[in-house]
Amino acid sequence: MTTLEKFYQGDIRALSRIISFIENRTSGYRDLLGRLYEKAGRALRIGLTGPPGGGKSTLVNGLIHEYLKISQKVGVIAVDPTSPFTGGALLGDRVRMNEFPAGGEVYFRSMATRGASGGLASATGNVAVAMDAFGFDVILIETVGVGQVELDIIDTCDVVVVVIVPESGDAVQTMKAGLMEIADIFVVNKADRPGAEKLAINLKQTIQTKKKKDGDWNIPIIQTVAINKKNVDLLFDKINEYIAFIKDNSIFFAHRRQQIRKKILNILSNRFRIEFISGLEGKVDFDQIIDDILKGKTNPYKVSEEMYQQFKKIS
Ligand SMILES: Nc1nc2c(ncn2[C@@H]2O[C@H](COP(=O)(O)OP(=O)(O)OP(=O)(O)O)[C@@H](O)[C@H]2O)c(=O)[nH]1
Ligand SMILES: [Mg+2]
Incomplete structure (x- = not known):
């Protein structure tokens, strides 16, 4: 039996192998991913x-239990852009897995791909496609929200939960970190610590000052104590409420259509870039060109334009 056949029979090891294949961009991964794509689209992200x-x-773990209660299968992708380790299950995942039944209802995958220049968001999306095609009902994507690159990962989600804590500062800090624009639901976690209530109020005031149209979604702020599972059920309810809301308002599919459009443009721009740049290899005397630029005979814009015109002629 081929790995793909095993995959479709629900073999978790085949899933892991296929994810690695996709992550490593092993030759042929595009065809495989394309086939999986046709089977995907059912899972919530x-x-x-x-x-x-x-x-x-800790919140993800709490949410998994909620989904298990309603017999949903959960795939988890933990993205850590700061870690040098890559692929497969990290030690932390193995520890976490002990908390859940071993029957394949829950599957963890870590993506710790520091230096995967710009490809992290699309790599995460690709792994989500594999999990989706495999048959998970829900895919939880955990990512450290620092800087725009990491926030791009959000492009692959239907719902975004922003988790802040009293220690992470006030609403202004949250806004500066770019987290305000992307939140569909806010969680103030570690509500057992001082300052949680104040942060929640501060955040609420800031949200209220933002312009809103009638019928817009009211971004809720939920205070949780993830270690005690306090209010995790509330978060679960709010996520479901939000999904129902965007489905009723056709936002859900409009958003997914937008994601697909972006995906196509991404694939194309990557291909063009790779083909164009690799087409220059060996054909262009960069040292000579740079000498000329340094001498003021030409400039990077002119040179690039000439190369581009040349490329258009041959393609
Ligand atoms: N006091 C308190 N501690 C918490 C709470 N939730 C999580 N913690 C603790 O905070 C620490 C970090 O929790 P994690 O769930 O690993 O946080 P994370 O956001 O996934 O961390 P990274 O993935 O490293 O960014 C752990 O020691 C948790 O036990 C909470 O509600 N209250
Ligand atoms: Mg974590």
């Missing part, structure tokens, strides 16, 4: 993001 150590993993 829920993103949790926020500052490091805010309790995202």
